[in-house]
Amino acid sequence: MDSVRSGDPGPGSPAGRSRRVGYLPDRDQTLMKLVVAGPFGVGKTTLIRTLSEIATLHTEEAMTETGRPVDDLAGLPEKSTTTVAVDFGRLTLPGNTVLYMFGTPGQRRFFPLWQDIARGALGALVLADTRRLADSFEIMDMVEEQGLPYAVAVNRFPDSPDHPPEVLRAHLDLHAATPLLLCDARERGSSIDALIALAEHVLDTLPAGPDTHEGQ
Numbered sequence: 001m002d003s004v005r006s007g008d009p010g011p012g013s014p015a016g017r018s019r020r021v022g023y024l025p026d027r028d029q030t031l032m033k034l035v036v037a038g039p040f041g042v043g044k045t046t047l048i049r050t051l052s053e054i055a056t057l058h059t060e061e062a063m064t065e066t067g068r069p070v071d072d073l074a075g076l077p078e079k080s081t082t083t084v085a086v087d088f089g090r091l092t093l094p095g096n097t098v099l100y101m102f103g104t105p106g107q108r109r110f111f112p113l114w115q116d117i118a119r120g121a122l123g124a125l126v127l128a129d130t131r132r133l134a135d136s137f138e139i140m141d142m143v144e145e146q147g148l149p150y151a152v153a154v155n156r157f158p159d160s161p162d163h164p165p166e167v168l169r170a171h172l173d174l175h176a177a178t179p180l181l182l183c184d185a186r187e188r189g190s191s192i193d194a195l196i197a198l199a200e201h202v203l204d205t206l207p208a209g210p211d212t213h214e215g216q
């Protein structure tokens with residue numbers, strides 16, 4: 001991940017000065033707030049729990065009979081809780097890039113929180129499930145409305161149909177530059193790969209030069 005290596009000044013930066021993308025004043029780190037978004041039950045909380053190096057913050061509430069008409073648990077036999085506000089975790093990548101991961105709620109009734117959670121974020125990882133790909137469309141719309149660069153990670157469940165990447169890209173109507181990855185949110189390797197792809201995509205889309213990033 002050359003583009004975010006510690007000490008890599010980046011285009012237009014004074015030599016020896018690291019890129020600062022975020023709020024904390026550590027000059028050796030690149031900091032990024034990222035949103036993990038996706039429809040109900042797609043694995044957002046699971047991914048953040050899998051990846052975080054600190055104790056994660058979750059706002060999980062038990063799912064009840066009352067929610068049954070709107071909370072579609074088809075294909076999610078183990079799911080018993082849902083996120084009602086936000087998930088939070090942190091992951092340091094090789095090269096001293098620190099990712100702050102904010103998970104959004106997946107249920108429509110909590111979408112009003114979305115803008116607050118996404119404020120200050122530099123990019124979004126949109127999770128999708130091939131059993132219900134269309135559920136990710138409105139999430140991608142919200143991310144695009146926020147002007148956030150994003151990557152799509154297809155979280156694979158045992159009965160998820162497999163499709164070639166080009167078919168998925170066409171179905172999701174992805175821009176050629178938008179990264180598309182397959183992952184298992186319960187498994188570290190593929191989940192890290194998805195976040196690294198997003199982080200690199202974010203850095204590719206940021207304007208060059210230190211003055212643009214500092215103080216954000």
Ligand SMILES: Nc1nc2c(ncn2[C@@H]2O[C@H](COP(=O)(O)OP(=O)(O)OP(=O)(O)O)[C@@H](O)[C@H]2O)c(=O)[nH]1
Pocket residue numbers: 038039040041042043044045046047076077078079080081082083084104105106107155156157158183184185186
């Ligand atoms: N088989 C399989 N199950 C998964 C995977 N990821 C998550 N799960 C399970 O699927 C369910 C949904 O996961 P969550 O992480 O709660 O999903 P979420 O997107 O945070 O859900 P909401 O916050 O309610 O929108 C849980 O029971 C997980 O154990 C996966 O990659 N494979």
Ligand SMILES: [Mg+2]
Pocket residue numbers: 044045046082083087103104105106
């Ligand atoms: Mg959740």
